[in-house]
Amino acid sequence: MEIVKSGCGILGIMRKQGASKVRVEETLNSIECVRYRGSRLGAGFAVYDLGRKGQPIILKAFVNSEETVEWISTALGEYASNILTLGFDSIPVNSFASWTAYVEMDYETAREAVNRINSHLLADGIKGRIYSWGRYVNVFKGVGYPSDVCSYYGLADKGLEGDLWLAHTRQPTNSPGVYPIWSHPFASHEWAIVHNGDVSSFGANIEFLRYRGYESFVGTDSEVIAYILDYLTNVEELPISEAAHLLTNPPADGLSIYRGACLDGPFSVIAGYCDGQDVYMLALADRSKFRPLVVGEDDERIYAASEEAEIRTISAKARVWPLSPGGIFLASLRKGIILSGRENFKLFYRIYCNHQQPDDALDVSGMTASQVNRLVKKLVENGVREIRLKNVNGHRYLGINIPEGTRLHIYGVAGNCLANFNKSGEIIVYGNAQDDVGDAMYGGRVIIHGDARDVVGQALQGGEIFVRGSVGNRAAIQMREFHGNRPYLVIGGRTDDYLGEYMAGGVVFVLGIDALERDDIQLVGHYTATGMVGGRIYIRGEVERSRISLNPPKADVMQYLDGLAKEGLIDYAAVKSLGEMKAITYDDVRKILSGEPLRRISKLYRSKYYKELRIDYRMLSDDDHGIMDGVLKRFFREFHFEERLYDRLLSSRFTVIEPVGGSLPLEKAEE
Amino acid sequence: MIASMGSTGPPNVEEPVFIRDHLVCDGAQVTRPSIDPYREPVDTQIYLHGVGIRLSQPLILSVHPDYPSVVRRALVRAAYNLGLLAYIRGTNLAAGEEVYGGRILLDDGSRSHAGLGVVRYYGHNGPIMLKTPSTIGLEWAANLSWKNIVGVIVDEDHAGSDTPIEVATSHVDRMLRRISSDGQPMRDRITLIASSRSIRGADDIFKLVALGADAVALGDAALIAADCIGKTPSEDIVYERIENLAIALQKEVKLLAGAAGVSSIYTSLVGNRELLRAIGLDADTRARLGVKLAGVG
Numbered sequence: 001m002e003i004v005k006s007g008c009g010i011l012g013i014m015r016k017q018g019a020s021k022v023r024v025e026e027t028l029n030s031i032e033c034v035r036y037r038g039s040r041l042g043a044g045f046a047v048y049d050l051g052r053k054g055q056p057i058i059l060k061a062f063v064n065s066e067e068t069v070e071w072i073s074t075a076l077g078e079y080a081s082n083i084l085t086l087g088f089d090s091i092p093v094n095s096f097a098s099w100t101a102y103v104e105m106d107y108e109t110a111r112e113a114v115n116r117i118n119s120h121l122l123a124d125g126i127k128g129r130i131y132s133w134g135r136y137v138n139v140f141k142g143v144g145y146p147s148d149v150c151s152y153y154g155l156a157d158k159g160l161e162g163d164l165w166l167a168h169t170r171q172p173t174n175s176p177g178v179y180p181i182w183s184h185p186f187a188s189h190e191w192a193i194v195h196n197g198d199v200s201s202f203g204a205n206i207e208f209l210r211y212r213g214y215e216s217f218v219g220t221d222s223e224v225i226a227y228i229l230d231y232l233t234n235v236e237e238l239p240i241s242e243a244a245h246l247l248t249n250p251p252a253d254g255l256s257i258y259r260g261a262c263l264d265g266p267f268s269v270i271a272g273y274c275d276g277q278d279v280y281m282l283a284l285a286d287r288s289k290f291r292p293l294v295v296g297e298d299d300e301r302i303y304a305a306s307e308e309a310e311i312r313t314i315s316a317k318a319r320v321w322p323l324s325p326g327g328i329f330l331a332s333l334r335k336g337i338i339l340s341g342r343e344n345f346k347l348f349y350r351i352y353c354n355h356q357q358p359d360d361a362l363d364v365s366g367m368t369a370s371q372v373n374r375l376v377k378k379l380v381e382n383g384v385r386e387i388r389l390k391n392v393n394g395h396r397y398l399g400i401n402i403p404e405g406t407r408l409h410i411y412g413v414a415g416n417c418l419a420n421f422n423k424s425g426e427i428i429v430y431g432n433a434q435d436d437v438g439d440a441m442y443g444g445r446v447i448i449h450g451d452a453r454d455v456v457g458q459a460l461q462g463g464e465i466f467v468r469g470s471v472g473n474r475a476a477i478q479m480r481e482f483h484g485n486r487p488y489l490v491i492g493g494r495t496d497d498y499l500g501e502y503m504a505g506g507v508v509f510v511l512g513i514d515a516l517e518r519d520d521i522q523l524v525g526h527y528t529a530t531g532m533v534g535g536r537i538y539i540r541g542e543v544e545r546s547r548i549s550l551n552p553p554k555a556d557v558m559q560y561l562d563g564l565a566k567e568g569l570i571d572y573a574a575v576k577s578l579g580e581m582k583a584i585t586y587d588d589v590r591k592i593l594s595g596e597p598l599r600r601i602s603k604l605y606r607s608k609y610y611k612e613l614r615i616d617y618r619m620l621s622d623d624d625h626g627i628m629d630g631v632l633k634r635f636f637r638e639f640h641f642e643e644r645l646y647d648r649l650l651s652s653r654f655t656v657i658e659p660v661g662g663s664l665p666l667e668k669a670e671e
Numbered sequence: 672m673i674a675s676m677g678s679t680g681p682p683n684v685e686e687p688v689f690i691r692d693h694l695v696c697d698g699a700q701v702t703r704p705s706i707d708p709y710r711e712p713v714d715t716q717i718y719l720h721g722v723g724i725r726l727s728q729p730l731i732l733s734v735h736p737d738y739p740s741v742v743r744r745a746l747v748r749a750a751y752n753l754g755l756l757a758y759i760r761g762t763n764l765a766a767g768e769e770v771y772g773g774r775i776l777l778d779d780g781s782r783s784h785a786g787l788g789v790v791r792y793y794g795h796n797g798p799i800m801l802k803t804p805s806t807i808g809l810e811w812a813a814n815l816s817w818k819n820i821v822g823v824i825v826d827e828d829h830a831g832s833d834t835p836i837e838v839a840t841s842h843v844d845r846m847l848r849r850i851s852s853d854g855q856p857m858r859d860r861i862t863l864i865a866s867s868r869s870i871r872g873a874d875d876i877f878k879l880v881a882l883g884a885d886a887v888a889l890g891d892a893a894l895i896a897a898d899c900i901g902k903t904p905s906e907d908i909v910y911e912r913i914e915n916l917a918i919a920l921q922k923e924v925k926l927l928a929g930a931a932g933v934s935s936i937y938t939s940l941v942g943n944r945e946l947l948r949a950i951g952l953d954a955d956t957r958a959r960l961g962v963k964l965a966g967v968g
Contacts, residue, residue: 007702173702175968197702197703198700198702198703198932200703200931200932200933200939200943200946201933201938201939201943202943202945203881203942203943203944203945203946204938204939204940204941204942204943204945206945207848207942207943207944210848211848211849211856211858212856219968249934249935249938249939251712251714251935252714252716252718252935252937252938254718254723254725255718255720255723256718256938257855257859257860259937259938259941260938260942262935262938262939264932264933264934264935264938264939265703265932265933265934265939266702266703266704266932287934288704288706288711288934290704498710498711501710502710527710527711527712530709530710530711531707531709531710550709550710550711550712553714553716553727555716555725555727555754556727556753556754559727559751559752559753559754560752560753560754562752563748563751563752564752566751566770566771567748603914603915603918604918607709607922609709610709
């Protein structure tokens with residue numbers, strides 16, 4: 001039995017125009033691939049069918065008794081011009097069964113009716129809940145794993161298919177999960193959402209909604225996301241992209257009447273919507289990217305998922321990329337991808353690796369991660385030195401305890417926590433690796449022919465990690481080194497935010513090999529090297545200073561400068577020159593101010609825990625070559641790059657970041 | 672304060688003094704990681720209605736008439752330099768304060784509105800804020816013309832206060848959300864400020880913001896920080912102490928927000944009662960605050 005749990009698993013699959021409809025089996029197989037992300041406490045699906053234009057609203061409710069059914073029917077009668085009761089569409093589980101009716105009424109009336117009925121149903125114990133009321137969307141959810149929910153409703157037997165499917169497997173954190181009212185998807189109007197996270201703004205969101213016509217809440221943070229999307233797009237009539245922008249909570253830059261709609265804390269959300277003309281799939285990541293979320297497309301389908309493995313279950317050739325922190329992905333059936341969720345995804349996120357799976361490799365499809373690891377352990381014990389695994393798809397915890405002289409070849413998608421605590425041997429991934437590669441690894445080598453996702457090289461303390469493609473958020477955080485044990489992380493593409501956050505040792509390279517001709521592209525996200533205390537980071541090209549470390553808001557600095565000018569301590573020319581900068585770093589301030597004004601304004605930048613960084617943009621020196629030549633040659637050899645590319649790269653200028661006073665001993669690394 | 676098990680803080684060990692001493696904040700947990708403001712952004716800025724003023728943090732510095740002039744000067748200068756507001760309890764500026772006028776609130780002695788105090792932004796004609804005693808008797812609100820009113824200050828030091836500031840703040844916040852203005856909650860265009868001489872630190876500020884205040888006006892804490900009663904420190908030293916107090920409060924507000932997994936005060940903390948839980952408060956008071964009992968999910 002797998003005992004280690006993850007967050008929830010989420011999924012969205014939309015067909016492209018002209019492609020076949022998405023079948024329930026595709027969706028089920030895909031979400032079941034991350035069964036370990038969920039629990040028996042909740043799962044669900046939402047399916048969209050644009051073809052239902054002109055049909056009545058499908059209203060669905062969980063009910064605990066015939067009495068509740070009667071009550072709901074009567075209450076609906078006050079609002080609907082016609083009601084066709086379909087009866088129960090699921091078997092009862094944990095005291096509740098799902099009941100369905102077709103109702104003829106307009107959306108505004110329906111919203112009001114649902115609010116009133118739901119308020120009543122929760123007023124005195126839980127008697128039931130209307131959980132879905134759209135013309136185009138149909139939600140199926142309950143207590144169990146996705147496969148259980150699928151059979152409660154007989155979805156496979158019905159051969160259900162649609163333009164868009166959402167799916168969820170739940171690890172409850174905010175409600176007990178024992179009743180189906182707490183399962184995902186949550187829906188309002190034609191919106192349905194699945195969510196992985198724990199929203200800290202929940203209370204503020206409730207205050208926002210409570211006085212805008214939404215008065216009944218089941219008490220989980222996820223539900224408010226559906227209501228907010230419904231309110232912003234249908235009541236306030238904001239475009240979907242604008243509503244999505246509000247939800248991702250970008251730093252406030254003025255008064256906003258919608259501030260209570262912003263989400264805070266960790267969230268990955270996949271949402272569906274239909275306006276009668278088109279079907280939309282929206283995916284959102286929180287600004288700290290505290291939850292995983294990838295998107296992808298192939299010729300037939302567009303995908304969004306917690307893990308790449310969910311997508312690979314259906315499509316071997318899809319192009320897959322992660323959302324950036326705070327990223328918004330929006331696609332529609334008719335328009336295709338509208339917002340890609342990040343900049344330059346075509347440049348940096350491609351399929352680098354065309355290795356064929358060898359016929360004699362061990363096929364691990366259908367095996368759990370533990371079974372695969374037991375198999376590998378046995379092979380190691382039998383003295384096998386070249387171990388080849390094929391059809392790896394999201395298997396976690398691979399590459400642990402690989403002995404010296406042994407190589408583990410992984411064909412497919414390496415799951416989360418690859419090479420954690422590993423100390424020797426070599427692990428080669430012919431494909432992408434998911435989150436948390438090389439956590440606390442202290443020796444050996446990991447070679448990834450594709451991309452790696454978030455937190456690669458966390459607490460890395462020895463050995464080497466080579467990534468041909470790009471990595472996600474928080475790479476090399478807490479990386480450290482000990483005497484004679486220096487780790488290296490080499491990234492062929494780019495990184496997102498928090499590269500080298502509280503890094504304490506070792507060396508990181510970000511090369512941007514696929515963007516050598518592009519001076520306009522930044523190879524790192526924001527907050528690079530925040531809290532860094534040791535080691536060194538080399539980033540090819542000139543990194544904007546505002547992307548390095550954490551600076552106070554420019555408005556605060558400008559205000560203080562204005563105050564200093566009023567006191568006659570600085571002149572207004574200094575205020576003006578700093579005001580022209582995009583962000584004002586401590587370095588910028590120090591170039592212009594000194595003495596008392598500098599001491600004063602330093603308070604906005606420095607604190608007891610502040611460690612100053614030395615940031616240079618320069619040609620590489622002999623000392624740099626001493627540090628990097630060996631490891632970079634190995635990187636280039638591994639991925640078969642041409643020699644002249646290597647020379648070209650090393651003649652580029654690099655942004656070099658290290659703590660002031662931090663020393664990287666310049667011993668020549670062995671080749 | 673941020674505490675863990677074994678805390679000696681109120682209400683369990685130290686004697687609780689105010690209602691807010693009975694309120695604790697649900698800290699971040701495994702599923703909702705804390706945000707470390709030393710390395711990650713926690714946005715503390717607040718925007719005020721009617722005048723387009725941005726506060727760098729939810730803090731206003733009150734200047735009471737009994738404060739020594741050296742403290743008054745320091746409060747006005749620090750409020751300006753740090754992007755806050757100084758609220759001078761009087762109708763006129765003193766010499767030399769005009770230069771900081773862009774960040775000063777004054778009592779408007781010449782006007783009263785529905786029997787309440789009127790507060791104005793120095794240099795801004797037209798927009799006003801109403802000042803109400805800390806009370807839940809808000810009969811004035813029902814038939815008020817809200818024209819030109821851009822804010823409400825709930826002032827615990829105002830004559831007629833009969834309700835703790837926590838309860839009154841929460842009450843006014845929800846009242847303003849219930850009243851409609853062109854189909855939207857009135858609260859969307861009204862700034863709410865909680866004011867009391869008794870505000871002690873960032874924890875008090877954090878809790879009052881979670882109960883619905885956009886900003887909190889602090890009083891005697893600044894006087895204590897200035898440490899000049901019966902002593903004569905130089906003007907620069909008094910200024911530095913008050914500036915340090917305000918900077919420290921901002922750092923602490925960030926720590927508290929970060930511990931609760933909140934990265935933006937303006938969007939996610941204001942009115943977020945769900946982050947608070949009550950220990951040792953009766954059901955009636957909890958209902959008035961909108962805060963659940965500790966231990967309730």
